Amino acid sequence: MKKPMRIKTPLIIASLLGWVSLSTYAQEPNLKVCAAADEMPYSNEKGEGFENKLAQLVGNKLNRKVESVFWTDPRYFVRDYLDKGLCDVVIGVDTDDPRVSTTKSYYRSGYVFISREADNLDLKDWNSPILKKVQKIAFVPATPAEVMLRAIGRYNDMFNYQQELVGYKSKRNQYVKYDIPKLVNEVSSNHAEIAVLWGASAARYVKESKVPLTMTLIPDDNKRADGQKVGHHYSTSMAVRKGDVALLTQLNQVLESEQDAITELLEAEGIPLVSE
Numbered sequence: 001m002k003k004p005m006r007i008k009t010p011l012i013i014a015s016l017l018g019w020v021s022l023s024t025y026a027q028e029p030n031l032k033v034c035a036a037a038d039e040m041p042y043s044n045e046k047g048e049g050f051e052n053k054l055a056q057l058v059g060n061k062l063n064r065k066v067e068s069v070f071w072t073d074p075r076y077f078v079r080d081y082l083d084k085g086l087c088d089v090v091i092g093v094d095t096d097d098p099r100v101s102t103t104k105s106y107y108r109s110g111y112v113f114i115s116r117e118a119d120n121l122d123l124k125d126w127n128s129p130i131l132k133k134v135q136k137i138a139f140v141p142a143t144p145a146e147v148m149l150r151a152i153g154r155y156n157d158m159f160n161y162q163q164e165l166v167g168y169k170s171k172r173n174q175y176v177k178y179d180i181p182k183l184v185n186e187v188s189s190n191h192a193e194i195a196v197l198w199g200a201s202a203a204r205y206v207k208e209s210k211v212p213l214t215m216t217l218i219p220d221d222n223k224r225a226d227g228q229k230v231g232h233h234y235s236t237s238m239a240v241r242k243g244d245v246a247l248l249t250q251l252n253q254v255l256e257s258e259q260d261a262i263t264e265l266l267e268a269e270g271i272p273l274v275s276e
Helices: 009-024 050-062 077-082 144-151 156-166 180-188 199-208 245-257 259-269
Strands: 031-036 066-071 089-094 107-116 137-139 194-198 213-217 233-240
Touching: 031 050, 031 077, 050 066, 050 089, 050 245, 050 259, 066 077, 077 089, 107 180, 107 199, 107 259, 137 144, 137 156, 137 180, 144 194, 156 180, 180 194, 180 199, 180 213, 194 199, 199 213, 199 259, 233 245, 245 259
Parallel strands: 031 066, 031 089, 137 194
Antiparallel strands: 089 233, 107 194, 107 213, 107 233
């Protein structure tokens, strides 16, 4: 009589369990995020910026560990990091930035006037008469603030003051950084009456100021001297390399499902939000 075949059931079961274990717990690749090494309140190497927190939120939803790839000069991070594959996603860029593929917008903010609450300045827009009277207005060059200061005839008045704020540096082939906490402090310390800054960059320092400050959102209906509109409200998106449709789709899904949580994080930061 032929001996029955002996099935090694335990070995087969063990092999199947091993296969299931490997497939179930296979790790997704790290989510490589292009991040600024020292551009607070957005991002730093300690993970203290609100964009660091947003990156973690996205990574958690995608079940991928966030790996921050830090850059120091914002002028070249797309060319030298994102396009070369050293990182895969940027948390905060202008919506429709032509260098990249951008997601749907996840917030819209604007430029603000910052003044001391005790001064009770009548600041509504760039036509406010007080702007003609104050001695010092802190701002970042090459922003809508500079364009409008030129339009109302106050740019030349502020030229020497602007050099004090950054310290003289040759701008040729180098990135000149204006320190946002310092510009807010110019107002709280009474060295300047007003600052004009991007709301998302200034909100944290306005909240932290020991001297109560007022942040007034500037309307988005401004025109320069030749009648051309000067935008003051802008939308922000996340971005990937052009052609990375799969990751772009995933990010849009996260933004759709987590918009409430993202808005809560931004509001906790104090960022003035405006409707799209």
